[in-house]
Amino acid sequence: MALDLNNTLHIRCGNDIEVCLRDAGFEGDFLNFSDPFCQGPVHDLPGEAFRDERARFIAAAYHLPLEDVIARQQASYGALSRAGEYDNIVLWFEHDHFDQLILAYILRHINAQQNMPPVELVCVHDYPVLPRFTGLGQLGPDDLASVWQGRTAVGKEQKALGSEVWQALTADGPEALLALVKAGTPAVPTMREALNRHLDELPSTRHGLSLTETLSLRILAEKHDTKAGAMFGQLMLRYEPLPYLGDMMYWHELGRLVEGGAAQVVKDAESWPDRVLRLTELGEHILMTEEDWVAYMPGPRFVGGIKITPGQAHWRRDTKGRVVLTDG
Incomplete structure (x- = not known):
């Protein structure tokens, strides 16, 4: 039946x-x-x-x-x-x-x-x-x-x-999302945490990395030369507080880190899972907040309707969840 x-x-x-x-x-x-x-x-x-x-x-x-x-x-x-x-x-x-x-x-x-x-x-x-x-x-x-x-x-x-x-x-700004996170979403309780995690994809005030980018570079810092497929597994099972990425979505994130010079492919392969990545010297400096990733980021990035463009004013988020508009 x-x-x-x-x-x-x-x-x-x-x-x-x-x-x-x-x-x-x-x-x-x-x-x-x-x-x-x-x-x-x-x-x-x-x-x-x-x-x-x-x-x-x-x-x-x-x-x-x-x-x-x-x-x-x-x-x-x-x-x-x-x-x-x-x-x-x-x-x-x-x-x-x-x-x-x-x-x-x-x-x-x-x-x-x-x-x-x-x-x-x-x-x-x-x-x-x-x-x-x-x-x-x-x-x-x-x-x-x-x-x-x-x-x-x-x-x-x-x-x-x-x-x-x-x-x-x-x-084009985070104010309404922040208001929803602050007020809560009792009609769909899971929505609040998801929106809060979404806002964590804004650049950090510390080094300009989104949370996904931060976690990816931390994996490379800890694991050294690592296959992208293994990085994805580690991210989903250990590092990411609210796993959401599919594999193609993650390859896009890694590709931007490689293009901007924060990571490098040290062993190429036809498919992303088999490519071996390494943290670069620039990536190390970014993680240590000695360099700002947005300055090296390969072109604009969007968080919903919010646009982050290198060299232009954009929104960032600090470790306490507050957002600020920076000059560039």
Whole structure:
């Protein structure tokens, strides 16, 4: 007997649980909506312009054919626009800011539509798996059926929060995001921590590195010559407080560190996981706060709608979570 209605749409930011949902007894349709809003520019633009900006970033950052990215974007955004045709919608997300920013977009989308069916949310912040819980993809069919039992109804408070978060995310300054972190997000409790982690991708007031960049250089400082694949594993299992990156997303981060001279490839390989990296002298000086990474950063970087450009005024975050606008 199916656990869901025949005309249910299950939405997830990835395809990691699609097969297990079938094995668990869910028979509804599945939508992978996984635009990684935690990286690259995120502006509140009209639909086609918004999708075009996102597609161009994804293609360039992850070295994918632009036409393929556009096709996938058209398919996923188009399917989301038809979600109102279903009798029920179930959203499957976890606690990190990759998931939560996509969840905010979907809640905003639902909030803007008329005559939407009932929407339910499965939002998991922890589960007893070893070595640590990093995502729903770690769960088996019985586990997914279990967490589904704890789903909650999505009401006006959740939808309104999605709209508020999206407006804050696409702003060119961090003030609205900071206000949400300070006030809390009781309608979706996991959103607050995710937004706080998102703000940690602003340059540090100490050395100009984002948290992801800081942790990556620390791994190289501790491990010396290290394969990129091993770095990714260490980051996810030991260093990152709220794991959120996929592998292609991480190769983009490492590529920028190499291009800017903070790290170097000492043994090349066709694929990123097999490339061996080393911390450079510049990277050491940056970690010791003797140099500022933003001065060497290879071109602008975005944290949502916030643009960080070398040599221009930009926002930074200190160790106490405060943000300041610097001259450059």
